[in-house]
Amino acid sequence: MNLTAEQKHQRRQAAYNAALEHCPARQLLETISSKWVTLVLLELAEGPRRHSELRRRIPGASQKMLTSTLRSLERDGLVVRHLTASVPVRTDYELTPLGRALLGVVYGLKEWAEASMPAVELARLEHDQLAADVSGTSATVATIPATKWNNFSHIEP
Amino acid sequence: MNLTAEQKHQRRQAAYNAALEHCPARQLLETISSKWVTLVLLELAEGPRRHSELRRRIPGASQKMLTSTLRSLERDGLVVRHLTASVPVRTDYELTPLGRALLGVVYGLKEWAEASMPAVELARLEHDQLAADVSGTSATVATIPATKWNNFSHIEP
DNA sequence: CGGAATCCTTTCCGATACTG
DNA sequence: CAGTATCGGAAAGGATTCCG
Numbered sequence: 001m002n003l004t005a006e007q008k009h010q011r012r013q014a015a016y017n018a019a020l021e022h023c024p025a026r027q028l029l030e031t032i033s034s035k036w037v038t039l040v041l042l043e044l045a046e047g048p049r050r051h052s053e054l055r056r057r058i059p060g061a062s063q064k065m066l067t068s069t070l071r072s073l074e075r076d077g078l079v080v081r082h083l084t085a086s087v088p089v090r091t092d093y094e095l096t097p098l099g100r101a102l103l104g105v106v107y108g109l110k111e112w113a114e115a116s117m118p119a120v121e122l123a124r125l126e127h128d129q130l131a132a133d134v135s136g137t138s139a140t141v142a143t144i145p146a147t148k149w150n151n152f153s154h155i156e157p
Numbered sequence: 158m159n160l161t162a163e164q165k166h167q168r169r170q171a172a173y174n175a176a177l178e179h180c181p182a183r184q185l186l187e188t189i190s191s192k193w194v195t196l197v198l199l200e201l202a203e204g205p206r207r208h209s210e211l212r213r214r215i216p217g218a219s220q221k222m223l224t225s226t227l228r229s230l231e232r233d234g235l236v237v238r239h240l241t242a243s244v245p246v247r248t249d250y251e252l253t254p255l256g257r258a259l260l261g262v263v264y265g266l267k268e269w270a271e272a273s274m275p276a277v278e279l280a281r282l283e284h285d286q287l288a289a290d291v292s293g294t295s296a297t298v299a300t301i302p303a304t305k306w307n308n309f310s311h312i313e314p
Numbered sequence: 315c316g317g318a319a320t321c322c323t324t325t326c327c328g329a330t331a332c333t334g
Numbered sequence: 335c336a337g338t339a340t341c342g343g344a345a346a347g348g349a350t351t352c353c354g
Contacts, residue, residue: 009216010329016217024274025267026195033190038183051316059166060173062348067317077280088315089354098276105269110182112262117181119255123234155182167349208336219328224337245335246334318353325346333338 031076032106036061036069041095041103042155044079048094078102110155188233189263193218193226198252198260201236205251235259264314 020026031037039058043049049057054066061069070093073079078099084090095103177183188194196215200206206214211223218226227250230236235256241247252260 006330009212012216013219013328016215020217025270027274027277028270029190029195029266033186038186055166058173059169060177062170063317064349065347068347075281075284076277077284078277086315087354089317091316098273098280101269101273105266108265109186109262112258113182113185116255116258117184120184120233120235123255124232127232127234155180163350170348220337221329222327225327244334246337248336316354318351320351321349323346323348326344328341328343330341331339334336 031072032102034069034072036065037073038106038155040066040069040073040093041078041099041106044093044095044099045103048082048092051091051093054093073099106155188229189259191226191229193222194230195263197223197226197230198235198256198263201250201252201256202260205239205249208248208250211250230256267314 036058039061040054043054043057051066051070054070055061055063058066070079070081074081076098077096080094080096082092082094084092193215196218197211200211200214208223208227211227212218212220215223227236227238231238233255234253237251237253239249239251241249
């Protein structure tokens, strides 16, 4: 059984990816990059919240995703869940100190993002404009008013 | 046409998500969280690289993903592509100043990740152990030797 | 109320083949 | 060498329903 060069490459590809799984930096990155994590952290930053409160404050998340996000945060020790056995049941979620530390990282990320996005958006406009010129169609570039996302302060230190 | 409470919630869900798209912090997060971005940035941190060099140094990425990662970085003005029209063609990729700045953010993330991962892993072990106790099966928890990922220094300042 | 289970669509991505 | 094009499987995630 002799392998083609392409197949050999795929062997190394698999091995490399397997090793990547164990990199702590990557694991953290995957945690905070799952869409709802930051929003949940931010809401919990202001105090314990019930499940239904979170749903109201983060209406973008479906019930399924909210629950699974919370489960994952709980597993990582970033959030604790308090159960009050009454009828109907009441659950409260609260940040742990570790969770608060992660919040600090997120704020840092936010600072840099807002400082850099103007440059990135400029680059995108130029890039897309160039592409439009090459194809003859001269597509209209959608311009997003800065007020739109500026007012959407879903991450505040 | 009267809507159920559930349907009203879904209206807000869509609107909220549409607004989220324009948040610069989220856009940055999505950029750096796409799996190969950090690895490419790190490789380019040491100097310009050809396409084939990147493939060798980052064997985990398929050719397709490597190209699409590079295209996206190029569009955002984080990387520039130099084409040398010879036979065969030669392309070099190089970080822009903006790209180097992003690299700084990534390093910061890495520092925090390595500092915090021990606590997170401990929390996971406890959490999973508890779950195993509840179900009678007492599943064996896979223990990953720290040396494994410790040696995998794919992010170095 | 807080969730788990199911179904079903959409998106991502690897594999493969082809081009200048 | 450095891509592009296309296909199919796997996985993420939304909608809906049911349960304690």
